[in-house]
Amino acid sequence: MTAATVAAYLVAQLAGLHEPPPLIAALTALLVVQATLSSTLVNGVQRVLSVVAGVALAAVFVAVVGLTWWSLGALVAAAILVGQLLRLGPHLVEVPISAMLVLGVGAVGAESVGGDRVLETLIGAAVGMLVNVLFPPAVQTRHAVRSVERFADEIAALLDDAAAALVTGPVTPEQSTRWLQDARRLNRHVPRLDRALAHAEESRRLNVRALRSCWATTDVRAGLDALEYTSVSLRTLFRAVDDATRERTGVRDDAGYAATVQHTTASLLHRMGSVVCEFGRILTAGPGDARRAGEDRLAASRAALASGRALVADLLVGDPRSRSGLWELNSALLTTVDRMLDELGPEPSEVAVVV
Numbered sequence: 001m002t003a004a005t006v007a008a009y010l011v012a013q014l015a016g017l018h019e020p021p022p023l024i025a026a027l028t029a030l031l032v033v034q035a036t037l038s039s040t041l042v043n044g045v046q047r048v049l050s051v052v053a054g055v056a057l058a059a060v061f062v063a064v065v066g067l068t069w070w071s072l073g074a075l076v077a078a079a080i081l082v083g084q085l086l087r088l089g090p091h092l093v094e095v096p097i098s099a100m101l102v103l104g105v106g107a108v109g110a111e112s113v114g115g116d117r118v119l120e121t122l123i124g125a126a127v128g129m130l131v132n133v134l135f136p137p138a139v140q141t142r143h144a145v146r147s148v149e150r151f152a153d154e155i156a157a158l159l160d161d162a163a164a165a166l167v168t169g170p171v172t173p174e175q176s177t178r179w180l181q182d183a184r185r186l187n188r189h190v191p192r193l194d195r196a197l198a199h200a201e202e203s204r205r206l207n208v209r210a211l212r213s214c215w216a217t218t219d220v221r222a223g224l225d226a227l228e229y230t231s232v233s234l235r236t237l238f239r240a241v242d243d244a245t246r247e248r249t250g251v252r253d254d255a256g257y258a259a260t261v262q263h264t265t266a267s268l269l270h271r272m273g274s275v276v277c278e279f280g281r282i283l284t285a286g287p288g289d290a291r292r293a294g295e296d297r298l299a300a301s302r303a304a305l306a307s308g309r310a311l312v313a314d315l316l317v318g319d320p321r322s323r324s325g326l327w328e329l330n331s332a333l334l335t336t337v338d339r340m341l342d343e344l345g346p347e348p349s350e351v352a353v354v355v
Contacts, residue, residue: 003135005029008029022120025121028123043128057082102117143196158186173242193224267312268333271304281294306341
């Protein structure tokens with residue numbers, strides 16, 4: 001950004017713009033240079049259009065009515081409408097700004113000031129775009145995919161934490177409430193991750209660095225969607241766990257069966273955490289042996305989870321004792337397992353994001 005600003009200033013001086021100093025060219029270059037090349041090009045074109053439109057409107061108003069309070073209001077309103085018609089987005093305000101600056105010098109200097117402002121804007125925009133072409137910004141794909149992997153690790157950490165607590169002994173209401181809050185917090189990460197993926201996709205457009213990058217986001221959104229659906233299911237599950245913990249559901253009716261459900265739940269949560277963890281690692285696994293090894297680990301984790309689900313289905317649902325208040329927890333647990341097996345599979349290659 002610093003280099004683009006100084007370069008635009010020097011180029012404007014070489015073009016004969018000395019009085020006043022061509023700071024508009026430097027400012028334009030500073031504003032045009034963005035984090036991605038495609039946004040730089042769009043930004044530059046929009047900024048040039050906004051200045052040209054503002055200068056043209058001001059030239060018309062100066063020739064017809066000059067500067068009065070009502071002509072100023074009419075000029076600003078007309079400039080805003082033109083900016084909306086041109087869909088200039090954040091650069092819309094540049095149209096009335098340019099128009100007011102030109103209108104303020106009057107009919108005598110309007111042509112000179114308007115022409116200089118357009119020329120400075122063109123120079124600044126061109127320099128800003130050229131800087132990003134010659135020195136392309138970094139591709140953000142790897143960072144975005146790593147963020148999705150960390151999201152999977154957070155989900156797995158929550159499952160492992162709950163499983164460890166359930167194995168060691170009775171769960172307190174404070175623990176179950178914290179799990180529920182953590183499950184709700186996980187869902188809030190998804191919009192941020194979605195924006196990171198969109199930014200990564202944009203950073204690859206027209207960027208020569210993308211040719212040397214093996215990272216791609218072609219199917220990573222499918223992986224993120226699967227993790228999002230999993231986290232939503234976990235929120236329902238931990239809601240049931242929290243309700244059962246606070247109300248001590250089933251403990252008074254059959255403490256032995258409640259303890260069995262507790263340990264069974266812990267076992268399934270641990271296996272669920274393994275599946276999510278291996279799924280997240282596949283998202284960043286490179287091609288070759290490392291990738292195939294990750295797919296094998298995910299397949300083994302899913303098989304272990306499916307086996308555990310089949311073994312406990314009769315205990316949690318078929319056993320008549322499950323009707324003694326623990327039906328909601330048992331059904332939520334099995335439903336969550338089914339959703340995870342469906343979302344995080346069946347073929348790991350379907351969620352591959354590295355090409």
